[in-house]
Amino acid sequence: MKVSRRIVLHFPKQLVDQPIIYALVNNYNLVFNILKASVTPGEEGLLVFELTGKKSDYEAGIDYLKSLGVKIEPLSRSVKRNDLKCTHCGVCVTVCPTGALSVDRKTMIVEFDSAKCTACELCVKACPPRAMEVHF
Ligand code: SF4
Ligand code: SF4
Structure with missing residues (x-):
């Protein structure tokens, strides 16, 4: 293995x-x-x-x-969202493999559920304003 x-x-x-x-x-x-x-x-x-x-x-x-x-x-590592930078553009939702990022269809606000996040970092690279940050 x-x-x-x-x-x-x-x-x-x-x-x-x-x-x-x-x-x-x-x-x-x-x-x-x-x-x-x-x-x-x-x-x-x-x-x-x-x-x-x-x-x-x-x-x-x-x-x-x-x-x-x-x-x-x-190494303990986690991905967090900097809410001050997020523009709720939705780009990260399309790359997140776990459903940790989702759009509330009523408000069109992008929500981040850290409990579902596996810290794969796909959203970190995809986010235009770099709102998704890696913390060690
Ligand atoms: S890609 Fe970045 S700015 Fe866009 S919704 Fe996701 S975290 Fe927010
Ligand atoms: S790090 Fe990976 S699992 Fe976590 S929110 Fe970003 S894309 Fe989703």
């Missing part, structure tokens, strides 16, 4: 210069997509990325990171 997770890594300073990502790719067959990196030589490093691969490889890769002393946290 394949898994894909977004995680945050905190590196102790002695690991900042080590080829850890290289090892994840070569030894554990994992594919990664870096979302944010902040590594200052001599200080703790921070890396936010999406890691994808077979479940057993993913778990082995995570165990490898933990054995090195890397602190791992799941």
Whole structure:
């Protein structure tokens, strides 16, 4: 089974210069997509990325990171609407796959039900005034 997770890594300073990502790719067959990196030589490093691969490889890769002393946290991410920017144009309603965005046919107001939102971000790219925002 394949898994894909977004995680945050905190590196102790002695690991900042080590080829850890290289090892994840070569030894554990994992594919990664870096979302944010902040590594200052001599200080703790921070890396936010999406890691994808077979479940057993993913778990082995995570165990490898933990054995090195890397602190791992799941990335919590959500999409919210900035109501000050929304013009209720309806563009986002056509791309939302979950029904989290809908139009009230009486008022023609676009409503956002955050409980249905899976944070897929399709509306973030589609919204003309950038009213849909990603929060970490
Ligand atoms: S696309 Fe943006 S501006 Fe238009 S209704 Fe959706 S959130 Fe509002
Ligand atoms: S992030 Fe995805 S699921 Fe959430 S409102 Fe936007 S399009 Fe819908």
